[in-house]
Amino acid sequence: MTASTLSTRPPDADPAQARPAESRRERRKREQLEERDAVIPVELYGLKRGTVTVLTACCVLFAIFTLVPIAWIIFNSTKTQANIFGTFGFWFARPFEFFHNFRMLFENVDDDGTYIDWFGNTALYAVLGGVGATALSAFAGYGFARFEFRGSKVLFYIVIGSLLVPIGAITLPLYLVYSKAHLINSIWGMILPSLVAPVGVYLMRTYIRLSVPRELLDAARLDGASEMRIFFRIALPLMVPGLMTVLLLSVVGVWNNYFLPLIIFSNNNLFPLTVGMGLWSQHATTSGDQNLYPLIVMGGLVTIAPLIILFLILQRYWRGGLLLGSIAN
Amino acid sequence: MAAISIRELTKVYATGVRALDGLDLEVLDGEFVVLVGPSGCGKTTALRMVAGLERITSGTVSFGDRVVNDVSPRHRDVAMVFQNYALYPHLSVYQNIGFALENKKIEKAERDRQIRIAAATLGLGDLLGRKPDQLSGGQRQRVAMGRAIVRSPSVFLMDEPLSNLDAKLRVQMRSEVLRVHRSIGAATLYVTHDQTEAMTMGDRVAVLQGGVLQQYDTPRALYDRPANVFVATFIGSPSMNLYEAGLSTDGTAGTTPTVVLGSQRLPLPPPVAARVAAYQGRKVIVGVRPEDLAVSGAGASGLGAPGVSAAGASWTGASAAGAPGLVADVRLVEVLGSEQHVYFSVDATPAASAPGAAAAADESAQEGILLGGAPNGVARLDPGSGVRPGGRVTFAVNPARLYFFDPDTGRAISLLSDWPLGLAGERRSKRAASCN
Numbered sequence: 001m002t003a004s005t006l007s008t009r010p011p012d013a014d015p016a017q018a019r020p021a022e023s024r025r026e027r028r029k030r031e032q033l034e035e036r037d038a039v040i041p042v043e044l045y046g047l048k049r050g051t052v053t054v055l056t057a058c059c060v061l062f063a064i065f066t067l068v069p070i071a072w073i074i075f076n077s078t079k080t081q082a083n084i085f086g087t088f089g090f091w092f093a094r095p096f097e098f099f100h101n102f103r104m105l106f107e108n109v110d111d112d113g114t115y116i117d118w119f120g121n122t123a124l125y126a127v128l129g130g131v132g133a134t135a136l137s138a139f140a141g142y143g144f145a146r147f148e149f150r151g152s153k154v155l156f157y158i159v160i161g162s163l164l165v166p167i168g169a170i171t172l173p174l175y176l177v178y179s180k181a182h183l184i185n186s187i188w189g190m191i192l193p194s195l196v197a198p199v200g201v202y203l204m205r206t207y208i209r210l211s212v213p214r215e216l217l218d219a220a221r222l223d224g225a226s227e228m229r230i231f232f233r234i235a236l237p238l239m240v241p242g243l244m245t246v247l248l249l250s251v252v253g254v255w256n257n258y259f260l261p262l263i264i265f266s267n268n269n270l271f272p273l274t275v276g277m278g279l280w281s282q283h284a285t286t287s288g289d290q291n292l293y294p295l296i297v298m299g300g301l302v303t304i305a306p307l308i309i310l311f312l313i314l315q316r317y318w319r320g321g322l323l324l325g326s327i328a329n
Numbered sequence: 330m331a332a333i334s335i336r337e338l339t340k341v342y343a344t345g346v347r348a349l350d351g352l353d354l355e356v357l358d359g360e361f362v363v364l365v366g367p368s369g370c371g372k373t374t375a376l377r378m379v380a381g382l383e384r385i386t387s388g389t390v391s392f393g394d395r396v397v398n399d400v401s402p403r404h405r406d407v408a409m410v411f412q413n414y415a416l417y418p419h420l421s422v423y424q425n426i427g428f429a430l431e432n433k434k435i436e437k438a439e440r441d442r443q444i445r446i447a448a449a450t451l452g453l454g455d456l457l458g459r460k461p462d463q464l465s466g467g468q469r470q471r472v473a474m475g476r477a478i479v480r481s482p483s484v485f486l487m488d489e490p491l492s493n494l495d496a497k498l499r500v501q502m503r504s505e506v507l508r509v510h511r512s513i514g515a516a517t518l519y520v521t522h523d524q525t526e527a528m529t530m531g532d533r534v535a536v537l538q539g540g541v542l543q544q545y546d547t548p549r550a551l552y553d554r555p556a557n558v559f560v561a562t563f564i565g566s567p568s569m570n571l572y573e574a575g576l577s578t579d580g581t582a583g584t585t586p587t588v589v590l591g592s593q594r595l596p597l598p599p600p601v602a603a604r605v606a607a608y609q610g611r612k613v614i615v616g617v618r619p620e621d622l623a624v625s626g627a628g629a630s631g632l633g634a635p636g637v638s639a640a641g642a643s644w645t646g647a648s649a650a651g652a653p654g655l656v657a658d659v660r661l662v663e664v665l666g667s668e669q670h671v672y673f674s675v676d677a678t679p680a681a682s683a684p685g686a687a688a689a690a691d692e693s694a695q696e697g698i699l700l701g702g703a704p705n706g707v708a709r710l711d712p713g714s715g716v717r718p719g720g721r722v723t724f725a726v727n728p729a730r731l732y733f734f735d736p737d738t739g740r741a742i743s744l745l746s747d748w749p750l751g752l753a754g755e756r757r758s759k760r761a762a763s764c765n
């Protein structure tokens with residue numbers, strides 16, 4: 001990991017002298033340039049130009065395939081219900097109703113509930129569930145990665161094995177357990193299961209094994225730190241990029257969860273966006289008296305926006321090299 | 330009272346591998362003890378058990394008169410420098426050094442004072458604000474030392490702290506480590522696989538092989554009186570030459586006992602003969618250090634040198650220098666500037682030395698172009714010796730500088746301690762002084 005970086009300079013040259021204190025912008029610039037230097041021309045991979053063109057074309061096609069629905073939702077969020085069905089889907093049409101559609105999200109439609117309330121619910125569930133799941137993944141992953149204890153392997157396989165159980169298979173028992181535990185129509189019924197993230201545990205275990213060296217923990221132990229302090233002061237900062245990945249995955253998981261809230265919530269005021277918009281969508285097809293389709297399209301756009309923003313915010317944590325300089329190799 | 334006492338320390342892994350077998354070791358207060366041995370000899374395992382990072386299978390580790398077997402590492406008051414430094418990458422140099430003091434809940438002003446003293450000791454004053462990735466290898470090494478010394482520990486452990494540095498810096502840091510050791514005076518246990526480091530740094534050196542302590546003594550004693558074949562080959566560079574030989578009395582020199590080495594014979598003077606009297610008529614392993622070989626007087630090089638019969642190379646009774654000679658064919662000459670390493674072959678069987686000895690042997694023998702067959706010996710000569718590859722040479726051998734080992738046990742037969750140092754001995758000590 002650090003070997004390539006280290007070998008480019010003489011063994012005892014002062015790296016900081018060659019690289020004086022730099023602002024964040026300068027650093028980003030330098031990293032961009034270094035990245036460009038690291039690019040290897042395709043010829044050196046032994047690929048022909050023609051092959052590269054074909055492969056690139058395939059990638060472009062796939063990208064279009066992925067982006068088409070997003071483009072569609074953006075265009076159609078500006079339209080009236082009539083235009084959604086009556087005009088070309090991949091261009092704008094008059095009248096431009098974007099702001100009107102947006103305003104409508106704040107109104108109680110058909111007495112089903114308000115979009116903005118559902119948005120708040122979703123955000124609450126996602127933040128509590130996502131942050132909680134990330135924290136638990138960090139604890140569990142650290143335990144599995146860095147401690148030897150009896151049964152650790154078996155426990156880990158149980159955690160991983162729970163991934164294989166489809167939610168549909170446990171719907172009925174889940175509902176029965178929930179009703180006994182008074183978790184039906186309770187936000188905890190939504191949040192508690194969201195805290196369980198086997199993928200997060202697995203990811204954190206792998207990440208910690210790679211990025212939190214045993215020696216560092218040993219050094220901290222000899223430095224007289226308690227295990228708590230070692231976790232929070234030494235290990236946790238090194239886990240940040242991995243944690244951000246798990247956070248994003250679990251927030252998205254809760255945000256998009258449809259099935260769990262569908263079975264545990266019957267009170268419209270507790271609905272998350274997924275269930276609320278599902279309700280709209282049903283009404284749109286059955287009654288059709290309201291102009292519900294523009295609302296659904298606009299609602300969809302507003303639903304995905306926070307996730308895109310979250311991704312953009314978190315991506316700066318996906319920078320390698322956090323461990324640089326700690327371990328010589 | 331010893332600062333660190335290790336008694337019968339044994340480590341057996343779950344796989345059944347016996348990493349360490351009954352190690353007994355004492356480190357006195359303020360002493361610098363080096364644990365040395367080839368990789369996999371158990372030295373790091375021993376160190377980690379002293380630190381408390383590895384569970385002890387049996388035996389005890391005591392600091393002072395307190396057995397610490399069941400004391401957690403954080404309560405042992407042990408400082409350790411790791412091979413790969415193990416600096417906290419997200420903390421500055423200042424925070425790295427201060428972490429242990431923070432854990433001890435030392436007040437901020439006092440902490441600051443101690444951090445700055447430690448940093449000053451190691452010349453890190455200007456680097457306190459930097460992160461480890463902005464430091465060079467040598468600076469990182471110093472931070473690792475700083476982190477250890479700031480706590481004024483009673484026990485100081487170092488696990489190959491210099492092995493990640495380049496050769497030049499390593500030599501420089503050797504004296505740096507010793508200087509720091511003297512200034513803090515803590516009992517130090519230092520692990521290395523490098524015999525040069527062990528010889529130059531240790532007050533006493535423990536040689537480990539296969540989890541078993543081979544010898545624990547001063548560097549000088551290890552060199553002069555190796556307890557067995559392994560220590561003999563491990564200590565000293567290039568390694569000692571070892572040959573299978575016989576001891577007989579019925580040689581050409583009448584009643585004088587002789588070493589029979591292949592077709593060559595070397596008479597032993599009475600004091601030497603007395604030491605090996607018990608092995609009269611039996612097989613032994615005879616060892617001679619490369620630095621104890623010197624080109625004897627006339628006819629230093631070239632085929633058909635005077636006094637040497639081209640056909641049957643033999644120990645000559647007395648060469649021009651007055652010492653017995655060993656005739657050898659030169660295969661390879663490595664010029665190092667201040668000295669030459671001359672790889673030669675003699676018509677004797679090299680001893681199948683103790684396991685691991687081959688790994689310890691100078692690898693440079695494999696480099697370079699070899700003329701006619703693999704060499705089975707090496708001599709360390711002055712650069713002006715005029716020896717050339719392909720030539721035949723007679724080495725003067727001082728019988729007093731020969732080492733004898735039991736071929737079955739590998740143990741030393743007699744000790745060289747009270748033997749008069751010959752010409753070679755003086756030369757060697759001069760060398761030892763110059764290469765430190």
